[in-house]
Amino acid sequence: MNELIKQLSREEYLATMSGKMHNVTETAEPLVDIWSFVKRLPKSVPLSEYGVQKRLIEAVYEDEQKTYQHILLFGEKKNSYVVLIIDVEERSILGYYPLDIDKEYRTDK
Numbered sequence: 001m002n003e004l005i006k007q008l009s010r011e012e013y014l015a016t017m018s019g020k021m022h023n024v025t026e027t028a029e030p031l032v033d034i035w036s037f038v039k040r041l042p043k044s045v046p047l048s049e050y051g052v053q054k055r056l057i058e059a060v061y062e063d064e065q066k067t068y069q070h071i072l073l074f075g076e077k078k079n080s081y082v083v084l085i086i087d088v089e090e091r092s093i094l095g096y097y098p099l100d101i102d103k104e105y106r107t108d109k
Helices: 010-014 034-038 049-054 101-105
Strands: 059-062 068-074 080-087 092-100
Touching: 010 092, 034 068, 034 080, 049 068, 080 101, 092 101
Parallel strands: none
Antiparallel strands: 059 068, 068 080, 080 092
């Protein structure tokens, strides 16, 4: 199992957010070993090397239907993350999405 993880389009990423997203960082149980998957991400993915080495997770969010979890890993720059999307029922990684908060939500104003 050496294939790369799929980068989701913005539309695919948004489709994993049904209703309100809930922060479950404190209560989420590991569904998959994300770190073995992180090693398979393309080198071009803007992950924080420090965050990967220290296995740091910024937050875990779950959709209202409890279908998907979004695991936010630190990106290379401020307000950027690589979101791993977990299919809860399948206990597998659907893909990843590079999230730049400043671009996505225009917090730079």
